[in-house]
Amino acid sequence: MTWLRTHVFSTDHKVIGKQYISLAFFSVALGIMLSLIMRFHLIRPDAKIGWFALLWPTGATGGIMTPELYLSLMTIHGTLMVFFVLTTAPQGGFGNYFLPLQIGAPDMAFPVLNMLSFWTTFLALLTLLAAFFVEGGAPLGGWTAYPPLSALGQIAGPGQGLGMDCWIVSIALFSIASLMGAINFITTVLDMRTQGMDLMRMPLTCWGWFITAIISLLAFGVLLAAGLLLLMDRNLGTSFFLPAGLVVSDQLQNHSGGSPILWQHLFWFFGHPEVYIAILPGMGIVSTVLSVFSRKPIFGYKAMVFAMFAIALLGFLVWGHHMFISGMSPYSAMTFSVLTLAVGVPSAIKTFNWLGTIWGGDLHFTPAMLFALGFVSVFVSGGLTGLFLGQPAIDLYFHDTYFVVGHFHMIMGVAAIFAMFSAMYYWFPKMHGRMMNAPLGHVHFYLTFLGVYAIFIPMHFLGIMGAPRRYSDFKELEFLADAGVLQKFTTHSAYFTAAVQLIFFGNYFYAKRRGPAAEVNPWRATTLEWQPSSRPEVHRGPDVYSLPGAREDFVMQQDKK
Amino acid sequence: MTHVHTQSKQLGMWLFLISDTLTFSTFLVCYAYARLANPNWPTPFEFSPGVLTAMLMTLILLTSSLTMVFAVQSMRDGERPVATRWLAATILCGIAFIVLHATEWRHLWQIEKVATSGNPWGVPLFGATFFALTGLHMLHVAGGVIYLSVIAIAVARGKFSTEDVETSGLYWHFVDLVWMFIFPLVYLMSVKA
Ligand code: HEM
Ligand SMILES: [Cu+2]
Numbered sequence: 011m012t013w014l015r016t017h018v019f020s021t022d023h024k025v026i027g028k029q030y031i032s033l034a035f036f037s038v039a040l041g042i043m044l045s046l047i048m049r050f051h052l053i054r055p056d057a058k059i060g061w062f063a064l065l066w067p068t069g070a071t072g073g074i075m076t077p078e079l080y081l082s083l084m085t086i087h088g089t090l091m092v093f094f095v096l097t098t099a100p101q102g103g104f105g106n107y108f109l110p111l112q113i114g115a116p117d118m119a120f121p122v123l124n125m126l127s128f129w130t131t132f133l134a135l136l137t138l139l140a141a142f143f144v145e146g147g148a149p150l151g152g153w154t155a156y157p158p159l160s161a162l163g164q165i166a167g168p169g170q171g172l173g174m175d176c177w178i179v180s181i182a183l184f185s186i187a188s189l190m191g192a193i194n195f196i197t198t199v200l201d202m203r204t205q206g207m208d209l210m211r212m213p214l215t216c217w218g219w220f221i222t223a224i225i226s227l228l229a230f231g232v233l234l235a236a237g238l239l240l241l242m243d244r245n246l247g248t249s250f251f252l253p254a255g256l257v258v259s260d261q262l263q264n265h266s267g268g269s270p271i272l273w274q275h276l277f278w279f280f281g282h283p284e285v286y287i288a289i290l291p292g293m294g295i296v297s298t299v300l301s302v303f304s305r306k307p308i309f310g311y312k313a314m315v316f317a318m319f320a321i322a323l324l325g326f327l328v329w330g331h332h333m334f335i336s337g338m339s340p341y342s343a344m345t346f347s348v349l350t351l352a353v354g355v356p357s358a359i360k361t362f363n364w365l366g367t368i369w370g371g372d373l374h375f376t377p378a379m380l381f382a383l384g385f386v387s388v389f390v391s392g393g394l395t396g397l398f399l400g401q402p403a404i405d406l407y408f409h410d411t412y413f414v415v416g417h418f419h420m421i422m423g424v425a426a427i428f429a430m431f432s433a434m435y436y437w438f439p440k441m442h443g444r445m446m447n448a449p450l451g452h453v454h455f456y457l458t459f460l461g462v463y464a465i466f467i468p469m470h471f472l473g474i475m476g477a478p479r480r481y482s483d484f485k486e487l488e489f490l491a492d493a494g495v496l497q498k499f500t501t502h503s504a505y506f507t508a509a510v511q512l513i514f515f516g517n518y519f520y521a522k523r524r525g526p527a528a529e530v531n532p533w534r535a536t537t538l539e540w541q542p543s544s545r546p547e548v549h550r551g552p553d554v555y556s557l558p559g560a561r562e563d564f565v566m567q568q569d570k571k
Numbered sequence: 572m573t574h575v576h577t578q579s580k581q582l583g584m585w586l587f588l589i590s591d592t593l594t595f596s597t598f599l600v601c602y603a604y605a606r607l608a609n610p611n612w613p614t615p616f617e618f619s620p621g622v623l624t625a626m627l628m629t630l631i632l633l634t635s636s637l638t639m640v641f642a643v644q645s646m647r648d649g650e651r652p653v654a655t656r657w658l659a660a661t662i663l664c665g666i667a668f669i670v671l672h673a674t675e676w677r678h679l680w681q682i683e684k685v686a687t688s689g690n691p692w693g694v695p696l697f698g699a700t701f702f703a704l705t706g707l708h709m710l711h712v713a714g715g716v717i718y719l720s721v722i723a724i725a726v727a728r729g730k731f732s733t734e735d736v737e738t739s740g741l742y743w744h745f746v747d748l749v750w751m752f753i754f755p756l757v758y759l760m761s762v763k764a
Contacts (some may be wrong), residue, residue: 119579193586201579227586231593239601239703247688248699250601264688267609267696276597 019129021121026128027107028441033132034099034430041090042508044083049501051075053494055483068168069147080482081150082169086138088153089177092284093184094135096426100291101226102128102191104433105219107441109195111539112213114204114546119197123190130187134180141169141176149174152480154277157251157270158258161243165259175244178237185234188226195223204538206548211567213537213552214314218294221318222287225325229283236276243268271336278329285422286325289389290318292429293360296382298552299432300364302535303379304371305563307553310363317356317363324353334402335409343402350400357393361386376533377451381432384459385425391463392421395470410480413473416466424462431455431514438518439532440539444525450517454510461507468496468503536566584738588745591711595749598704602756605696613692614761615683621675625758628671632747635664639740646733651726654736658723661743665716672709676702697761704753711746718742 020026050057055075062070062079069079106124110117118124141148146168151160155177164171199220203212212220242248243265251273254266301308308314330338330346338346364386373379395417398404408414431454438446475493477484484490484497531540537552546568554565606612616622642657679685685698722739725731 120583123583189587189590192590193583196586197579197583201582227590228593231590232597235594235597238707239598242687242699242703246699246702247686247695248703249688249695250605250699265695267605267694269604269608272601272604276601 019125021117021125023106023110023118023121023124024441026124027103027105029128030098030102030106030131031104033128033135034095034103037090037094037098037135038427041087041095042511044087044090046504046508048080048083048087049504051080051482052484053498053501055485066147075482077482078150078168079147081152081480082142082148082173084480085150085152085169085177086141086148089138089181091423092153092288093181094131094138096288096422097184097188097284098131099430100288100295100426100433101195101219101222102131104295104430104437105195105222105291108437108539109198109216109219110202111440112216112537113199113202113207114538114548115198115202118194119202120194124194127187127190127194130183130190134183134187137176137183138180141173141180144172144176146171146173149177151177154281155240155273156277157240157243157273158253158256158263161240161251161270161273162258162263163244165261165263175241178241178244182234182237182241185230185237188230189234192223192226192230195219196227199223204546204548207567210312210315211548211551213294214297214308214311215291215294215537217315217318218291218297221322222290225283225287225290225322228326229280229287232276233280236273236280239276240273271333274333274336275329278332279326281332282329283322283325285418286321288422288426289429290321292385292426293318295429295433295436296364296385297367298535298537299378299382299436300367300386301553301555302436302533303374303376303382304368305374305555306367306371307555308363309366309369310359311551311553313359314363317359320356321353324349324356328353331400331405334405340402347400347402351397354393354397357389361390361393375452376435377446377448377455378432378436378533380452380455380459381428381435384455385428385432387459388420388424388428388462392417392419392425396421408473410478411473412469412477412479415479416469416473419466419469420462424466431458434518436533437539438521439528442522442525443528444521445528445532446521446525447517450513454513454517457510457513458507461503461510464503465500465507468500472496472500531566534562534564536564538567541566541568578734580738581734581741584741588741591745595707595752598700598707599752599756602700602704605700609694609696612694612761613690613697614763615692616758616761617763622758622762624671624675625754628668629750629754631664631668631671632750635661635668636744636747638664639743643733643736643740646726646736651729655723655727658719658726658736662716662719662723665712665719668712669709669716672705672712676705701757704757708746708749708753711749715743715746 016022017025058073059070060073062075063073066079069076069082106118146164149155149160149169150167151170151174155174159166159170160174162170163174199212199216239248239250243250243252249265249268251270252263252265252268253270256263256265297308297314328346328350330342331350334343334346395413399408399414399417435446435451438444472493475490477487477490477493484493530542533540536554538546538548548567549570550565550567552567555563638657638660642654642661645654645657684691685701687699687702689695690698718739722731722736726736
């Protein structure tokens with residue numbers, strides 16, 4: 011009973027943080043496996059694989075994967091990664107664990123709500139995975155679930171029946187869980203800071219979690235509503251997202267009056283802010299790590315905070331850039347385009363401030379630092395391609411091609427994952443009291459860094475050649491006849507990069523049991539989580555490094571002198 | 572958990588209400604969209620009994636907000652038994668609202684043959700938006716009745732502080748406020764010309 015209370019239904023923010031991280035570990039492992047199967051299929055579409063047939067008797071009869079099966083794997087891959095990895099670990103995981111510690115709070119503001127939020131997320135994950143086992147299998151609509159095909163049921167394809175319902179319910183549950191989390195984070199930051207911890211003395215990590223929570227609070231309420239309406243279209247015969255005269259599978263659908271574009275608006279009103287939900291905690295982590303391992307204060311702390319707010323605000327005004335080809339008026343497209351490119355300004359401010367932070371610093375290339383630097387690199391690479399996509403005329407060509415796939419994997423997938431690696435290497439000593447192996451961490455970083463560029467840069471070229479995304483097979487597309495080499499290269503890079511992650515997992519699990527014991531403050535950092543007493547009074551901001559005349563080269567936030 | 576000051580609970584409630592506003596707004600946006608996209612939107616509600624019932628429901632909710640204010644005031648004055656009675660009055664108003672609403676739904680369903688998928692006046696989205704909006708609101712009222720019951724029982728037993736009652740009051744007033752949007756937009760704008 012007590013075991014259940016302390017380890018399973020615990021209300022302790024540290025336990026809940028670790029639970030979120032475990033959930034993300036599981037999801038990312040599954041998500042990677044699905045992507046490897048997809049990449050394999052793309053270069054060998056006709057391969058007969060015995061165990062495909064075992065796993066998916068209808069989707070891969072005789073071991074040959076159907077396009078529908080490919081799409082269902084893709085849907086679950088995307089949903090797992092965007093929701094259950096990028097939205098859980100950086101915020102619910104590291105945020106839960108370290109926000110209270112860093113602001114000197116005894117716990118989150120609402121510990122029970124915190125627990126409920128995790129278990130609702132868990133339920134959402136189970137519901138999503140259940141889609142694999144119901145009749146028809148997992149849905150085909152991608153992580154965006156566009157109607158009309160997502161609103162009709164089985165007639166729109168296998169997986170669009172019960173599987174799609176599972177998906178929607180899962181996302182609705184996930185939204186509710188995220189809302190609970192957001193309420194908790196915001197309240198904690200506003201109400202639970204220790205003496206002297208003014209808002210402008212918070213580490214940038216806390217700002218990242220705080221602003222992410224604000225975005226979540228505003229975005230997930232909309233996704234929840236949209237999901238409920240989609241469920242009604244499917245199960246109560248309404249037509250919110252369905253126009254008249256729709257013929258699917260040779261049958262006229264008995265709906266009228268609604269519009270699939272309405273879903274696109276609602277989804278992307280959530281969807282674009284969602285990409286910042288995934289990345290802002292990472293930005294906070296990277297800012298802190300860069301400063302610690304450059305032994306320098308953050309360059310432009312205030313500008314960093316301001317830039318995060320600007321990104322959050324602009325993030326709510328640019329959803330239309332996902333819909334340039336939906337037939338919107340050129341004036342709207344123009345407006346969305348200008349606002350989209352405006353996001354580049356705060357993004358650039360952040361990038362320059364990161365460079366300013368390491369400029370002339372006393373750099374310590376620990377694995378955490380390497381991944382933080384890697385984050386800046388992929389953020390720039392991905393951000394530059396965003397500028398192309400934000401231009402309606404260019405996006406007409408690039409939309410729904412592999413160029414987009416390359417772009418968002420770089421800036422959202424890889425960047426956020428790098429931030430998580432950085433966080434894991436950085437906070438491991440605090441979380442587990444032991445040190446991870448640094449040389450292995452170096453190897454892990456360099457190989458991963460090479461690997462992700464090798465996977466995603468070719469995708470941009472494929473996109474420029476016109477390769478459409480969400481296709482299971484390019485055989486019929488003659489203009490891609492020459493692209494086979496790129497495809498093979500991408501797939502093999504993916505195998506390679508996935509294999510490299512075993513180094514990390516090995517290092518992680520070994521260090522957890524056997525790693526050398528860690529000191530209290532192994533990185534000589536200034537923030538409160540690295541000091542022993544529980545609720546100290548705070549006397550300064552987080553970034554006091556290389557102070558002339560100080561005993562050490564840093565002063566902790568609670569130190570008087 | 573002792574460290575949760577009740578101040579925090581109110582802040583938490585405000586935050587929840589902000590997100591809930593977004594959820595309701597999404598429904599309202601879809602309703603607005605549906606009306607604009609379907610110029611032949613039906614306006615079938617008779618003044619009596621249709622709109623009259625809705626007005627009565629509005630009145631009941633307004634009353635319940637008032638009784639809620641009294642409940643909070645009595646708590647501030649330290650008069651728990653009085654507060655309990657005002658809370659009970661609020662809950663009764665909530666139940667009366669639900670009963671009236673359910674009767675109305677049943678009438679539309681069985682007599683007028685309005686369903687989520689269609690209705691006798693064309694434009695299937697008429698029924699869809701009607702049931703979606705009022706349904707989501709009714710869920711909130713039902714949730715509020717349960718919430719207030721928990722608070723009322725606790726208050727009667729001498730538990731929970733003024734702030735807890737205030738927090739539940741925030742929720743209740745919000746649910747009333749939402750109705751003040753739904754009433755004109757859904758009912759008054761669909762009165763038979
Ligand atoms: C200056 C910064 C950025 C610009 C200008 C930009 C622009 C765009 C545009 C225009 C698209 C739509 C392309 C299309 O569908 O045809 C897009 C897609 C996407 N972007 Fe970005 N973006 C930026 C930053 C980010 C960031 C920071 C993230 C995540 C952390 C992100 C994640 C995504 C995702 C996930 C998609 C794909 C959505 C889908 O499935 O269609 N982007 N971006
Ligand atoms: Cu976007």
